[in-house]
Amino acid sequence: MNPLTRAYHDVVIYGDAASDDVLYEGPIVVHANGWIELEGNRLLSPQAIHHIDIYDDERGEWATGDGSDNNDGGDAGSGDDHRTNRFSTR
Template sequence: MSPESLADEFAQIFEDEYDDVVIYGDEDKSTVLHEGPARIRANGWVEVSSGRLLSPNAVHHIDVESTE
């Protein structure tokens, strides 16, 4: 098994993709970082539809509206 295919297998197990989320930067939901589709990577970073990556340190919590 190649390293690339092994990485793909782990990504399928440990990464989640969602159609509709709201990503907040604070507990009281006053700072919205993103609304819409997003992928949560295995390393904790969040990839939004523009391709931008949000650091796990920047994200307080994510409300999931639907899954893909």
């Protein structure tokens, strides 16, 4: 993964401040140019987003700040052991 990208496991993306309309819930990859990559190789424009709530666990297994996804080969506790794409911790 590019060192300028950040992966988050559990987020909620909102389209505007006035409503609670959720655009997306789940894992994302934030690219350096501001575009958000969703599951299924879909992209979400930064102009379409008002804010993102990040609910990754406090241990920082995904939101490490160094662009890595902590893929150390160990069990990250995601419960998604069958997943091997960029959105999984394996």
